[in-house]
Amino acid sequence: MPWDEGLVNSLVYDAPDPKEGRVLGYAQAVNEALEIALKQDPSVFVFGQGVDDPTAMFGVTKDLQDKFGEKRVFDSPLSEEGMMGMSVGAAMNGLRPVFMHNRPDFILLAFNQLVTHAAKMHYMDNGLTKVPMVVWAAIGRGWGSGAQHSQAIQGLLIGVPGLKIVMPSTPYDAKGLMLSAILDNNPVLVFEHRWLMKKDGIVPEDFYRVPLGKGIYRRRGKDVTIVGASHALELGLQAANKLAAEGIDVEVIDLRTIKPLDEEIIHESLKKTGRLVVVDTGWSMGGVCAEIGCLAAEKWFDSLKAPVRRIGLPDIPHPAGYTLEQFFYPDVKRISQTIRELVHQ
Amino acid sequence: MIRYDYHGTGFAGWQEKLNHYEPAFLLKLFRDMLRIRIIEEEIERRYWQDHMKSPIHLVIGQEATSVGACAALTRADLLYASHRTHGNYLAKGGDLKAMLCEMHCRINGCVGSRGGSMHLMDKSVGMAGSSAIVAGVVPIATGAAFAAQMQDESYVTTVFLGDAATEEGAVSEALNFAALKQLPIVYFCENNFYSVQSPLHTRQPQREIYKWAASYGMPSVLVDGTNVLAVYEAMQAAVARAKQGGGPTFIESPVYRFRAHGGAGDDSKTGYRDIAEREAWQKVCPVETYFAFLKSAGLIDEQARKVMAGEIMAETMEAFDFALASPNPTEADLYTHVYAD
Known part of the structure; x- marks a missing residue:
């Protein structure tokens, strides 16, 4: 087993009681949210570098391309700013993009589109244009990820009007918040954490939402x-x-x-x-x-x-x-x- | 010293093509260009009065690109613009009163005084977005084209960009993606040789922009930006290709900005470009060369032009009066639409 896998596997969390409901892992909970969203709404699409590769972004995008096709779930060029802008334009014109990144560090390449365009368009167009898009990334930590693969950038974004920032801590929330993020009519950043990816929790199978903005x-x-x-x-x-x-x-x-x-x-x-x-x-x-x-x-x-x-x-x-x-x-x-x-x- | 010459051939040889067009269409192109010219000159004339508390980027000298391009578009087709929005907005069918209200910071501006001159938008006519960040709107327009393809919509997206935008990575990224996905989009590059006051040769190696764009894997053409009919025909071909699923097209159109990058008047006297260069391009002014062409074909004369100009001026004055009489926003207006419901 690679060192990073071993590290995440070695983390100990309180085990949920199966009597309370279905037990599901964190990454699988996000995967389920994406699957439900893709199934419910043809305007949702999921893309980013590596969404269809064998590791499937920690398992979060596993099997989605097989289930929904290459048009709606696809690998992307390494063009963070271009693809962030593409998401903005798609969102302004009837789609609901979910733009996935293995690390928040990569989003820094796209700040122009995220901060100066995605967050501002609704205001600049006096409320006529909506920008319903989700930008997802998993914060890294450990195994030598270092200065450029471990950054948690929410602090750089918290002061930007027009954005929403979601940071779940449980599998239940990861699913419910992701569904809320996709259904929201604003640009929403979802920052997961690599070290939570193998945490188990009680996760209902059906659609549910966890409201944004409520602790x-x-x-x-x-x-x-x-x-x-x-x-x-x-x-x-x-x-x-x-x-x-x-x-x-x-x-x-x-x-x-x-x-x-x-x-x-x-x-x-x-x-x-x-x-x-x-x-x-x-x-x-x-x-x-x-x-x-x-x-x-x-x-x-x-x-x-x-x-x-x-x-x-x-x-x-x-x-x-x-x-x-x-x-x-x-x-x-x-x-x-x-x-x-x-x-x- | 004339650094950037006009290499076009004007309307030479175009007489033979005249019978392909309805006279009314040909005259409308002229009227649309003249209208933009007159409106821009009036904005410029009044700018010193300081009622327009907005930066302005005049499009005087570049009317043929906006008018020729938009003539090939329907209302449902989308247009995305840079900071130099006036020509695009008017040619796409934007409301003049709403534009002037925007420039006068009034609440009934086309975007409620949130944009000013650099951010004219009007979704109702397909003026879908504009950005004051050079190249900022290019990936966004690419996303609009992606949305059309994914939703099986028939609209075509056109995005205006300048020569300097091609130096931004975002344009390379957008062209790559559009070619990869064969998106229904036209990248319309107005090469006016100067980015603010920085000349092209200090920013790019000796090459032709349209050839560079072709390397992304899409048809790319060079079109005389002073010739409204040439622009129209190039756009028509690009739009038809996009509608038939043939993917993106890049168009480079050399034009000349007769005025400064921003504000009223020309700033050539500051020395960054030779006044003789501007004067050389003014000899191939898109409005005047086309007028001469139509006149030689017997489709218009000085008197008809005068009547036309009079009508446009009356419309312009009425729109200015409307803007100056329009209400200002209130403080409550500041707080709306930060988030969408």
């Missing part, structure tokens, strides 16, 4: 609020469960969508706990952590009993080597330690 409590508690999304939230939840044994009662909010941001749920929790830890897979500076931290300082200062803590990435490029990575990425231990400091302050 959810993953754990109720009274001492500290952890807020975040995607794999960072998973680590936060693991830390919270661990700290329960020490008598620290942590509330965990999964944002699911970081733009539009569910401010209400954060405020509601903060009123109770008075302590806020923001976790993110991206850089702390100027990103999701910074934005939520600023909101707390600006709007909810009276609720705060202690300073807001950010747990994102340091202001450093992603290293490639295994040892350096251990210093670079936050883990359960570091999140737990931050929470202990906050509570015992």
